[in-house]
Amino acid sequence: MKKALTIAGSDSGGGAGIQADIKTFSAHGVFGMSVITAVTAQNTMEVRSVQAIDTAIITDQIAAIFEDIHVDAVKIGMLGSKEIVETVADSLTAFSPAIAILDPVMISKSGHHLLDERAVTALKAKLLPLATLVTPNVPEAEVLTGLSIRTEQDFYKACLSLTELGSNAVLLKGGHAEGNPNDLFYDGTNFHWIKGERIDTKNTHGTGCTLSSAITSNMANGLSLRESIEQAKLYISEAIRNSFSIGAGHGPVHHFHSFSKKERSESL
Numbered sequence: 108m109k110k111a112l113t114i115a116g117s118d119s120g121g122g123a124g125i126q127a128d129i130k131t132f133s134a135h136g137v138f139g140m141s142v143i144t145a146v147t148a149q150n151t152m153e154v155r156s157v158q159a160i161d162t163a164i165i166t167d168q169i170a171a172i173f174e175d176i177h178v179d180a181v182k183i184g185m186l187g188s189k190e191i192v193e194t195v196a197d198s199l200t201a202f203s204p205a206i207a208i209l210d211p212v213m214i215s216k217s218g219h220h221l222l223d224e225r226a227v228t229a230l231k232a233k234l235l236p237l238a239t240l241v242t243p244n245v246p247e248a249e250v251l252t253g254l255s256i257r258t259e260q261d262f263y264k265a266c267l268s269l270t271e272l273g274s275n276a277v278l279l280k281g282g283h284a285e286g287n288p289n290d291l292f293y294d295g296t297n298f299h300w301i302k303g304e305r306i307d308t309k310n311t312h313g314t315g316c317t318l319s320s321a322i323t324s325n326m327a328n329g330l331s332l333r334e335s336i337e338q339a340k341l342y343i344s345e346a347i348r349n350s351f352s353i354g355a356g357h358g359p360v361h362h363f364h365s366f367s368k369k370e371r372s373e374s375l
């Protein structure tokens with residue numbers, strides 16, 4: 108069994124963060140491990156409070172895992188502060204995992220800031236260069252690049268700018284854009300549109316976490332980066348289509364068992 112690690116924040120409501128990541132790993136048949144960077148008191152409506160975890164125990168969590176267990180792929184989510192960004196970057200530099208998928212989480216669906224401003228500069232300087240793939244949504248890509256992203260042309264420009272900042276590849280997500288949620292994948296050489304159909308639901312809490320964890324799982328399972336993204340897009344689309352109306356706000360997506368491509372074609 109392949110093994111994946113998420114370095115992210117805990118969501119007490121279970122829809123996003125560490126909880127969404129581990130559910131997604133399990134649904135892909137991948138053994139999930141976690142390094143918790145922050146604890147959020149959160150539900151479908153709000154983030155009530157956030158407690159950052161001490162950087163010393165973040166370093167220890169990462170070392171405890173890497174010094175004992177082979178890690179096939181790492182996903183990085185909510186980091187919260189500059190100090191935590193730097194701590195995670197230092198540890199990942201020391202252990203240099205083969206695959207690191209960076210979801211630059213900044214604001215929750217309920218509107219709470221999950222990354223402080225000082226952390227953005229550190230994330231750009233220290234973490235982007237370590238990422239196999241960075242998966243920003245439109246507002247996150249705007250903060251990282253300083254560009255305004257409205258048109259298709261802007262999507263291309265933002266991807267180029269993010270690779271210039273050091274990321275190996277980019278998946279710029281279109282969930283926040285007008286129209287269908289088409290994502291643009293730039294592998295450093297070629298662009299590929301990963302197309303989707305907009306599903307009319309408010310239950311999209313944890314979509315970004317789930318997508319990046321599905322990509323991480325697929326990479327851990329040996330798929331190419333492009334195949335991992337394409338399969339993950341099918342997965343998140345089904346997960347949103349089957350999402351749950353629990354709580355009064357943005358409900359969570361459904362982490363159903365993901366069939367492999369072979370199983371999928373046999374089951375059709």
Ligand SMILES: Nc1ncnc2c1ncn2[C@@H]1O[C@H](COP(=O)(O)OP(=O)(O)OP(=O)(O)O)[C@@H](O)[C@H]1O
Nearest residue numbers: 244280281282283288304305306313314315316318
């Ligand atoms: N209503 C929707 N219907 C179908 N697909 C969607 C919808 N909303 C988002 N997606 C897709 O879900 C994936 C996650 O994108 P999104 O832009 O929501 O990320 P995010 O804002 O980072 O998520 P989160 O807020 O959970 O961190 C993308 O592939 C996006 O295209």
Ligand SMILES: Cc1ncc(COP(=O)(O)O)c(N)n1
Nearest residue numbers: 116123124185215216312313
């Ligand atoms: C711990 C944690 N990590 C990530 C998110 C982003 O997810 P969303 O934008 O869907 O609220 C979150 N709300 N909480």
